[in-house]
Amino acid sequence: MLSKGSNNGLPGMAFPSRISTLMLSMFATFAALYVAGRLWQDAENRVYLVKELDRITGQGKSAISVDDTLKIIACREQQKKLSALEMELVAARQEGFVSEHSQETKRTPKKRPLVVIGILTKFGRKNNRDAIRKAWMATGAALKKMEDQKGVIVRFVIGRSANQGDSLDRGIDNENKQTNDFIILENHVEAPAEFPKKTKLFFAHAASNWDAEFYAKVNDDVYVNIDALGNTLAAHLDKPRVYIGCMKSGEVFSEQSHKWYEPEWWKFGDGKTYLRHASGEMIVISQALAKFILINRSILRTYAHDDVSVGSWFIGLDTKHVDERKFCCSSWSSGAICAGV
Structure with missing residues (x-):
């Protein structure tokens, strides 16, 4: 017979036993789900690999390598992730969410x-600047309107x-x-001998600050006829490297006493x-040539x-030289683009 003390110990041992049984059951359930999931995944991969094997062998290949197998599995995983992201994106759109990037892409460029x-x-x-402002450049709101409506940006350079x-x-x-x-070219000192350098710095500055066609x-x-200039330039938009002006040559003077003395x-x-070049009254170059000056300005x-300096920079490039007689500014005539005063 069991003693009285022994009988009192039996109920206390039953409760931990029931907890252990419950935890064991839960663990077995989770394990079964995990194993079933892996088996399903492996089975799906095997089906896909069998199809790929049939396809490849049908093309005359004997088998796929281990590397190819791993690539196929990785590709399948990426496809699943992409599908999940697409579903999340659809749900987000249905809830009224639009990304900032999507809003920007819808804006008119x-x-x-x-x-x-x-x-x-x-x-x-x-006095010259004021005359130009009154004649063709405009000021204030009119200058801004010319930029917005005609795409023509005009600035004095000094x-x-x-x-x-x-x-x-x-x-x-x-x-x-x-x-x-x-x-205002802050690093350029105004001097007659530095005028060619000033032209180079302008083209570099403009190419750096404005994304223009010309x-x-x-x-x-x-004085410039803005409308005539716009019409002429529109005819050259299909030329990636174009150099337009009133083309000329001329004598090189080696005598120091001469007004147009050339030290070199x-x-x-x-x-x-001199080599053939556009007259300095008005020179137009396309964006690619302006970028070339920007990148190589130091050399x-x-x-x-x-x-002459501008012409020398392009003589060795694959550049389209356009001799535009309307850019000859010696006198104003019908259809002319510029006129010197």
Whole structure:
């Protein structure tokens, strides 16, 4: 017979036993689900691999390698993940969610400007600038309207005084505050001998700041017919590397006393004739050529004259030279694009 003490211990042992049995059952259930899931996955992969094997062997291949097998399995996993993401995206759209990226892609892309025109000017030439503003450049809201509607951006281009911060610099800064139509080349010192370098810096600056089809350089004593210019440039949009101007050549002067003296005259051969180039009153180049100047500005050589310098940069490139007689600014005529005063 069991003692009284022994009888009291039996109920206490039954409760832990029931907990252990329950946990064991749960563990067995989870394990069964896991094994079943893996078996289903493996079976699905095997079916797919068998199909791939039949397809490959049908094409004359004997078998697929282990690497190919792993790639196939990985591809299947990626396809499942992609399908799940697509389902989540559909659900998000149904709930009214639209990503910021999707909103941006629906916006109308901003139209690229047709041309950026730099009017190279100097100190003491405010009268010329005011005349140009009244004649064809416009100011304020009219200037902005020309940019938005015609795609023509026009700016005066000037450097800094040799004595930076003097009255010349302050005069330009004050004028620019009133008109807001300058490109001020902070690292360029205004000097007659530096004019070719100034032209190079303008093209580089414009290409860096505006994504335009063309870039034009004109002098501050030239009047431009904006509508005629736009029509002419539109005919050359299909040319990726185009250089347009009133093409000319001319004598190279080796005498230091001459007005048009060329210090490096000997580089142009015994004939002393410049290579063919666009006259400096007005030069237009396409975006690719402007980008070329921007990238290579530190090694592009300048000569005594800016028009010769620009022509020298393109002579060795696959460039389309266009001799546009409407860019000859010596006189205003019917259909002309520019005129010098």
